[in-house]
Amino acid sequence: MMKKGEHTNIKESPLFWPANVKGNVLWVLDETLIPQRLHYIKVHNLRESVNVIRRMKTRAFGQFLVVMNTFLLEMNKVGTAQCAIPTARMLKRVKKTAAALNNSRPTFPFPEVTSIVVNWAETALKNNLEIRPFVSKNIMGYLAGIRARRLERVCKIADVIRNGDSLLTHCNVSGELAMAASICQQQGKEIHFFATETRPYFQGAKLTCWELKRVGAKVTLIADNAVGSVMADGLVNKVIVGSDRSCANGDFANKIGTYQIAVLAEEFGIPFYVLTQPSNKVKKGSDIPIEIRKAKELLIHSGKRIVRGPVDGFYPGFDIVPHKLVTKAIAIDVN
Amino acid sequence: MMKKGEHTNIKESPLFWPANVKGNVLWVLDETLIPQRLHYIKVHNLRESVNVIRRMKTRAFGQFLVVMNTFLLEMNKVGTAQCAIPTARMLKRVKKTAAALNNSRPTFPFPEVTSIVVNWAETALKNNLEIRPFVSKNIMGYLAGIRARRLERVCKIADVIRNGDSLLTHCNVSGELAMAASICQQQGKEIHFFATETRPYFQGAKLTCWELKRVGAKVTLIADNAVGSVMADGLVNKVIVGSDRSCANGDFANKIGTYQIAVLAEEFGIPFYVLTQPSNKVKKGSDIPIEIRKAKELLIHSGKRIVRGPVDGFYPGFDIVPHKLVTKAIAIDVN
Numbered sequence: 280m281m282k283k284g285e286h287t288n289i290k291e292s293p294l295f296w297p298a299n300v301k302g303n304v305l306w307v308l309d310e311t312l313i314p315q316r317l318h319y320i321k322v323h324n325l326r327e328s329v330n331v332i333r334r335m336k337t338r339a340f341g342q343f344l345v346v347m348n349t350f351l352l353e354m355n356k357v358g359t360a361q362c363a364i365p366t367a368r369m370l371k372r373v374k375k376t377a378a379a380l381n382n383s384r385p386t387f388p389f390p391e392v393t394s395i396v397v398n399w400a401e402t403a404l405k406n407n408l409e410i411r412p413f414v415s416k417n418i419m420g421y422l423a424g425i426r427a428r429r430l431e432r433v434c435k436i437a438d439v440i441r442n443g444d445s446l447l448t449h450c451n452v453s454g455e456l457a458m459a460a461s462i463c464q465q466q467g468k469e470i471h472f473f474a475t476e477t478r479p480y481f482q483g484a485k486l487t488c489w490e491l492k493r494v495g496a497k498v499t500l501i502a503d504n505a506v507g508s509v510m511a512d513g514l515v516n517k518v519i520v521g522s523d524r525s526c527a528n529g530d531f532a533n534k535i536g537t538y539q540i541a542v543l544a545e546e547f548g549i550p551f552y553v554l555t556q557p558s559n560k561v562k563k564g565s566d567i568p569i570e571i572r573k574a575k576e577l578l579i580h581s582g583k584r585i586v587r588g589p590v591d592g593f594y595p596g597f598d599i600v601p602h603k604l605v606t607k608a609i610a611i612d613v614n
Numbered sequence: 615m616m617k618k619g620e621h622t623n624i625k626e627s628p629l630f631w632p633a634n635v636k637g638n639v640l641w642v643l644d645e646t647l648i649p650q651r652l653h654y655i656k657v658h659n660l661r662e663s664v665n666v667i668r669r670m671k672t673r674a675f676g677q678f679l680v681v682m683n684t685f686l687l688e689m690n691k692v693g694t695a696q697c698a699i700p701t702a703r704m705l706k707r708v709k710k711t712a713a714a715l716n717n718s719r720p721t722f723p724f725p726e727v728t729s730i731v732v733n734w735a736e737t738a739l740k741n742n743l744e745i746r747p748f749v750s751k752n753i754m755g756y757l758a759g760i761r762a763r764r765l766e767r768v769c770k771i772a773d774v775i776r777n778g779d780s781l782l783t784h785c786n787v788s789g790e791l792a793m794a795a796s797i798c799q800q801q802g803k804e805i806h807f808f809a810t811e812t813r814p815y816f817q818g819a820k821l822t823c824w825e826l827k828r829v830g831a832k833v834t835l836i837a838d839n840a841v842g843s844v845m846a847d848g849l850v851n852k853v854i855v856g857s858d859r860s861c862a863n864g865d866f867a868n869k870i871g872t873y874q875i876a877v878l879a880e881e882f883g884i885p886f887y888v889l890t891q892p893s894n895k896v897k898k899g900s901d902i903p904i905e906i907r908k909a910k911e912l913l914i915h916s917g918k919r920i921v922r923g924p925v926d927g928f929y930p931g932f933d934i935v936p937h938k939l940v941t942k943a944i945a946i947d948v949n
Contacts, residue, residue, distance in 0.1 A: 478839060479837055484912075488923075489923070501927070504813060505933075508871075508874070535843055539874065574835075577835055578819075580915065588649065590823040595843055
């Protein structure tokens with residue numbers, strides 16, 4: 280493990296912390312514009328937050344940040360209102376915010392996150408504390424803690440990577456892999472990445488290649504269908520992927536395609552690492568609801584229809600990797 | 615097996631016979647324009663033929679047809695010349711044509727095909743026959759035989775398909791699967807197809823979905839990375855793919871992605887069928903040279919760059935499936 284402070288000059292990837300509240304505006308990195316543009320969407324209210332989530336402007340950890348920051352935004356807006364809102368109405372407002380966020384998309388565990396904030400509001404009420412400052416301070420402290428623990432996980436990832444490694448990754452792990460690559464460079468490790476394209480959104484091609492290149496790492500893009508081939512040719516010796524949701528038994532959900540990479544890694548005896556946020560809320564993978572996205576997301580690319588006629592597309596947004604295929608979970612504790 | 619004549623009203627897919635000589639013009643279906651347009655490229659000479667192959671305007675069986683028909687085109691051009699070409703010069707011309715075609719792309723077994731024509735020319739010379747009509751008649755007879763045997767294979771495919779089947783296919787098998795689906799419909803079999811997109815050219819999305827829909831078959835498009843997921847969910851009970859090159863031991867080469875589908879099919883105990891053209895020219899899969907295509911074919915889509923900056927892409931055009939992963943080869947004999 281690295282010594283403390285040794286990685287203080289690591290350049291932060293914009294994807295590491297893609298949403299932040301300043302005053303009455305929540306700034307959300309529009310990940311769909313990367314690598315063409317580095318642009319932040321200004322979110323002013325709950326409705327706009329839900330919209331940003333539904334349109335997948337941000338994903339995974341970014342979604343978590345948007346959820347937490349949306350409560351902060353709502354608190355800040357009340358703070359600037361001329362009349363203080365009565366406590367009971369404030370709790371109602373927090374619960375309304377939670378409900379709207381919970382209903383935005385099925386796979387991400389929104390209720391697990393929003394219930395934390397609702398509990399804080401209820402705790403404040405029980406203890407005769409003003410809800411707004413109590414919840415706001417809790418959110419800010421909570422996020423600061425997560426930030427520190429994610430930086431720790433970046434170091435854990437760098438520890439797993441050895442000199443000479445060729446690592447395959449899928450989709451995008453929100454800045455952490457690029458920052459770990461940056462640490463590895465400072466440690467003098469020669470490493471190489473294969474990034475899958477990750478159809479249909481091309482997060483691997485657009486985000487992972489972009490942020491790995493930003494830190495000067497070597498990265499080669501492959502189509503999702505070339506994973507078996509590069510493994511068979513001995514071009515990959517480790518797999519590191521993220522997770523959108525973890526189960527008590529070690530199963531996890533991640534971007535569609537992760538599962539087949541895990542099966543192929545096992546076939547070739549390649550160690551398979553996953554970045555997780557341990558949770559006991561869901562027992563096993565089959566309990567996770569899989570979001571089926573609209574077929575048009577497969578059928579249309581860059582505004583142009585790939586397939587003509589009434590062809591159906593089936594686009595499960597995620598798949599489940601059973602724990603038996605995981606060599607090691609590189610964990611973060613969000614609680 | 616179907617009785618003879620039972621499938622005479624099968625609608626032929628344009629992909630089944632995508633290249634044909636009429637007089638001094640070789641008409642080649644531009645598969646890159648499908649499904650937007652059904653357009654045939656006019657090829658007038660050897661240079662244009664090689665160009666059509668290099669630019670992947672046609673693939674697999676289409677390439678074979680282009681090769682054979684290029685000789686026919688060259689013969690026809692000579693036939694219309696005012697002076698008959700001396701026999702020795704004619705043989706030289708056939709060999710020059712063969713050499714140019716052999717050097718057009720590495721993975722497809724061009725020498726295996728062109729050597730057949732060169733042998734005919736040499737046989738004619740040995741037997742004091744005029745090369746031009748001898749070779750032309752042989753090519754036409756040979757192609758007619760292949761056409762009949764491919765129609766037979768279409769029936770064999772239909773035989774393998776059972777009522778209620780849900781079949782996964784990858785890339786495109788040049789009309790045969792669609793025509794088999796058409797037979798199945800007439801036999802009253804209720805079947806369904808999953809077609810993989812097949813990055814980076816989207817042959818599955820553009821060709822397979824298009825031709826299956828043309829015959830009224832049910833087809834659902836999935837991303838290449840969703841294969842493991844649909845198999846895990848029990849949505850597929852058979853895999854049928856084509857092959858670009860077969861080996862004596864039963865290994866075969868096909869579009870990149872075929873190999874990992876074969877591994878996943880075995881993982882789930884799903885029967886894996888491959889359409890082959892048996893050949894003893896190559897002993898085993900590892901003897902097949904794999905063409906590495908240009909990275910820009912991954913990085914640019916619809917003329918738009920997906921990834922910014924100096925990111926490398928690795929695009930092996932094909933991969934090798936070892937025979938142990940094949941449940942049954944549905945064979946055609948080209949010799």
